[in-house]
């Protein structure tokens with residue numbers, strides 16, 4: 123029996139809005155540990171039992187087809203400390219993106235710092251994990267959703283991450299400029315912000331994101347790039363190719379030109395995947411979209427081979443292996 127390892131199963135925790143789980147990958151099962159009495163304790167008991175099974179080669183069913191479960195060398199050392207923390211414990215946002223799986227529930231929350239009923243205090247949880255000595259020295263945090271800059275604890279959380287020198291990857295819509303994000307990028311190695319701009323015009327932005335904030339977001343991207351100085355490569359700009367909305371070479375070319383004009387050097391091509399993977403029958407992935415994805419990558423490199431192209435492993439996998447139905 124070959125030894126296997128998964129970064130998320132062995133070393134991950136996901137504070138999801140439905141409860142605690144190991145990962146937030148597309149193939150996850152949904153046996154969340156709800157935020158009810160003693161949830162941390164119960165979660166870690168279940169985790170221990172799962173990891174003990176994993177040592178004997180028995181993995182949760184949803185892990186079987188997941189590309190993050192990898193064969194490793196017999197000598198590969200597996201420890202079970204938490205290295206990867208995904209933060210998705212709420213889903214309020216000041217955008218209503220067409221591709222968002224929480225679009226109907228976000229209620230387009232636009233005020234910053236409002237405390238929401240039923241949302242757990244994350245800082246307390248992270249301090250508790252530290253106290254219980256469950257965290258590795260090299261923790262990597264991903265702030266996945268809703269919009270982090272409007273989360274009431276956000277500045278406090280970032281101060282905590284800065285103090286502990288954790289690597290932090292922040293996904294934001296860029297509507298609010300947050301000075302602690304700049305500070306985190308400058309002080310915590312390998313930290314980044316990724317902003318999903320998804321288009322090159324005010325009109326398309328409104329259609330895709332549901333709000334009239336294109337100019338403001340472009341202005342904030344410029345500001346992050348200026349303020350992070352020689353680390354501006356850690357400001358990553360994303361483009362999700364969406365059928366009928368931004369799926370033309372012209373829009374892609376204009377987006378690349380706009381990004382270059384404001385100093386972007388790290389580009390993130392993507393496709394819509396949440397809805398499609400959950401419901402492959404309604405998948406909007408077409409061969410044209412796959413071709414545009416590859417076109418975007420090569421066009422960026424044509425401008426400058428030194429530019430960084432960030433991608434999701436599983437999107438590359440979907441595109442290359444057509445691992446879900448293509449129309």
Ligand SMILES: C[S@@+](CC[C@H](N)C(=O)[O-])C[C@H]1O[C@@H](n2cnc3c(N)ncnc32)[C@H](O)[C@@H]1O
Pocket residue numbers: 215217221222223266267268269270293294295296316317318360362392393394395396397
């Ligand atoms: C859940 S969003 C929310 C975080 C933040 N408010 C933002 O706008 O980036 C996190 C990331 O997932 C991406 N995303 C959301 N829904 C998606 C979908 N259906 N397909 C592909 N990417 C998606 C967004 O582009 C964003 O980069």
